[in-house]
Amino acid sequence: MMYRTLKSAARPLAPGGLALAAMLATMPLPALAQETAPEFASAAETAFIFNTLLFLMxxxxxxxxxAGFAMLEAGMVRTKNVSMQLxxxxxxxxxxxxxxWVVGYSxxxxDVSGYIGSFAPYSWPAAGTANEGDYSVxxxxxxxxxxxxxxxxxVSGTLAERIKLWPFLIFVVVLTGFIYPIAGSWKWGGGWLDAMGFQDFAGSTLVHSVGxxxxxAGALLLGARNGKYASDGRVSPIPGSNMALATxxxxxxxxxxxxxxxxSQLAMGTNADASDISRIFANTNLAAAAGVVAALLLTQVLYKKVDITFVLNGALAGLVSITAExxxxxxxxxxxxxxxGGIIVVLTVPLLDKLRIDDVVGAIPVHLLAGIWGTLAVPLTNSDASFSVQIVGIVAYGAFTxxxxxxxxxxxxxTMGLRVSAEDEMNGLDVAEVGVEAYPEFMPMHGR
Structure with a gap:
């Protein structure tokens, strides 16, 4: 990088000016309010500040x-189920x-021993604590x-429009408190997959495939929405309520x-870290844009019209795919x-319909299948990764989860039942499970 220093033009002083300059040089200067030099942060303190700022931002x-998931799901379900998704x-x-906090982080x-950490609520230092390490705990x-x-x-998007509220929330307790943290310890906690050399930079498998x-698993046990699949094999599309919200x-x-x-670079305290974060931003944006264009072109070729839901999921699949590296x-x-990733979405959504697996928002193709692809693709650009170890990680996470x-x-x-009754499903979960309709002026009164 080039730096420029501004310099004033040199002009000789007049004789009177020389005398004034000499007089000023001998005069005592007034005492300053603070005579000590300003205190600057050390390199370690500066790194701490920027690393912490990176985590917070x-x-x-x-x-x-x-908010993005809430809006996407609200747009992809029918009007009578919007409040439930929100x-x-x-x-x-x-x-x-x-x-x-209760158990997941620990x-x-x-103290990860290879397969699992410790069962205890997590805590952080008291207010005013300094010297926490490379970043704030x-x-x-x-x-x-x-x-x-x-x-x-x-999980929420896949099982929409037919699952009861409380069984879903109980599953969330287990997923977020135990399933995800235990699986995450295998790589990000320094567990057995990390020791093998498994690579997943930001979670194509650890986050997206796990979800x-x-x-x-839930979709297989819950079954499809009523009217989605006919006995003769026909598939009845169920359009979402609001493509503006989904977009x-x-x-x-x-x-x-x-x-x-x-x-997920986990550091922003050096020039190299800041440069790498910039590269990650650029690659993330390119992958998402490519997922959109691939889905856009492929749906035009296959269906002679462009389906916006495929295009939206193409963006997300591109993002999931690049997340592993x-x-x-x-x-x-x-x-x-x-x-x-965008191509995977367009090709596998019809495959799920053939298998009669009802995924309301297309989360399985986007997060599971594109996540697998992204994890497999890591060795294409990262010499520290190997295909065999990546496959071991994918299988391990898939089997366990x-x-x-x-x-x-x-x-x-x-014990509780997963699915609402056929009558409640027909009336909508906003009425059956929530009691507050998202669009009451457009809905029938349901006997009230």
């Missing part, structure tokens, strides 16, 4: 993704925050906490992803990785 961007999203974020990061907890809420949001596997949610998620991926790809490779989630869903189904 990244954390509130990822927290804002909760309620689920604010409730799951709050439950995730509490459970991650299971994931404290509380900022780290906050940044890690908002990730677990993302995993729970994935996708949990959603898949707004997608843009909010896209914005939040810069915190998701960028702050957003730093090392070249711009071209970031585009390739994101574009493949799916089996445990299936058992939890099964217990809830046998």
């Amino acid at each position: 990244g954390g509130f961007l990822v927290m804002w993704m909760a 309620l689920k999203n604010i409730a799951l974020y709050s439950i995730a925050g509490l459970m991650y 299971l994931m990061y404290v 509380a900022s780290d907890w906050f940044f890690q906490m908002v990730f677990v809420a993302t995993a729970a949001s994935i 996708g596997w949990a959603a898949l 707004l949610g997608t843009f909010i998620l896209w914005l939040g992803w810069f915190g998701f991926n960028g702050a 957003p730093l090392t790809p070249s711009p071209f490779m970031a585009i390739v990785i994101g574009a493949v 799916f089996v445990v989630s299936y058992v939890v869903w099964m217990v809830l189904k046998q």
Whole structure:
């Protein structure tokens, strides 16, 4: 970088000016209010401040993704179920925050013995504490906490329009307090997969595939919405209520992803770290844009019309795909990785319908399948990763999350029941489960 120093033009002083200058030089200067030199932060203190700021800024961007999921789901469900989706999203974020303090963070990061950490509420130093390390302890907890809420949001969208509220929220308690933290300890907590060399920079598998596997297990036990699949094999589309909300949610998620991926650099105290964060931002944006364009073109070719829901999910699939390794790809490779994610969505949504798996918002293709792809793609650009170890990680996370989630869903189904009645599903969950309709002026009175 070039620096310029401003210099005044040199002109000789007049004789009177020389005398005045000499007199001024001999005069005593007034005492200053502070005679000590200003105290500057050390390099370590400066790094601490910037690292902490990165966690906090990244954390509130990822927290804002909760609004993105809420808006996306509100737009993708029918009008009669909008309040239910909004309620689920604010409730799951709050439950995730509490459970991650009660036990989740400690299971994931404290005294990890290879497969699991410790069972204890987490705490941070008292007010006024200095010398916490490379960053504020509380900022780290906050940044890690908002990730677990993302995993729970994935489940919410898949199971929309037919699941009861309280069984869902109980599952969120288990997912955010135990399933996600235990699985996360294997890599991010320094557990056995980390020791093997498994690579997942910001969570294509740890966050998105974990949420996708949990959603898949629930969808299999819950069944499809009434009227979605006919006995003769026909699929009846069920359009969402508001594409404007769905698009707004997608843009909010896209914005939040810069915190998701960028702050996963975990340091901003050096020139190199700041440069790497910039590269992560650029690659993240390229992958999302490529996912959009790939889905846009492919739906035109396959269906002769462009389906906006595919395009929105193409953006999210591109983001999920690049999340496993957003730093090392070249711009071209970031585009390739994101574009493949968009293609995956367009090709696999019809496959789920053939299997009669009803995924209301397309979260399984976006988060589970694109997450697997992104994790497999890491060795293409990162020489520290190997395909064999990446596959081991994908299988381990899939087996653990799916089996445990299936058992939890099964217990809830046998004890409380998972699904609302056919009459409640027809009337809408806003009336049956919430009692507050999102659009009351457009809804029938349901006998009231």
